Every structure is written in structure tokens, then in C-alpha cells.
Amino acid sequence: MMNTPEHITVHAASGRLSLTWNSGHTQWIDNATLRARCPCSTCRRLTHSGQAARIEPCVAIVDVQPMGYGVQIVFSDGHAQGIYPWDYLAGIA
Numbered sequence: 069m070m071n072t073p074e075h076i077t078v079h080a081a082s083g084r085l086s087l088t089w090n091s092g093h094t095q096w097i098d099n100a101t102l103r104a105r106c107p108c109s110t111c112r113r114l115t116h117s118g119q120a121a122r123i124e125p126c127v128a129i130v131d132v133q134p135m136g137y138g139v140q141i142v143f144s145d146g147h148a149q150g151i152y153p154w155d156y157l158a159g160i161a
């Protein structure tokens with residue numbers, strides 16, 4: 069069975085993303101970590117070439133759009149290309 073979250077919330081005070089999986093487990097992911105782990109082709113290319121974009125620690129999550137197999141996350145630095153599949157999110161510690 070696919071691991072899918074029942075609830076996705078952006079915690080207002082900390083800016084962290086909270087995912088409650090259908091297993092009942094709640095996972096917190098730091099917003100700057102999410103931005104640094106953006107799976108879009110541009111960010112992956114930068115990471116692979118050792119030139120990862122500098123991430124502001126204060127980067128915030130502006131919007132979260134469900135995409136069926138995951139979520140598109142819009143960040144306060146204007147980056148919104150990343151679509152994070154559920155399995156990928158589950159694998160971010």
C-alpha cells in the first residue's frame with residue numbers, strides 16, 4: 069500500500085511542514101531542509117555539480133499544492149518548481 073499522508077500542515081510559528089501519514093506517524097520537516105532537497109531538475113543538476121544554491125535559513129513555505137502523487141511546494145524565495153512525491157518526503161529525515 070502506498071504511504072500517503074492524511075494531513076499536511078505548515079506550522080505557522082516554526083514554518084515547518086508536518087505530515088501525518090496513514091500509518092498514524094507524524095513527521096516534521098524543516099522548511100530550509102525541504103528547500104535544500106528540492107527534487108526539481110534545476111536543483112538536482114546544481115546539487116550534482118556541487119553548486120547547490122545557497123538556501124536562506126529563513127526561507128518559508130508559502131503554499132502547498134496537492135499533486136496526487138505528492139505536493140508542489142512554493143517557497144518564499146520564489147522557487148516553486150519542486151514536486152515532492154510522498155515516498156521522497158517520507159525519506160527526508
Ligand SMILES: [Zn+2]
Pocket residue numbers: 106107108109110111112147149150
Ligand atoms: Zn528546485
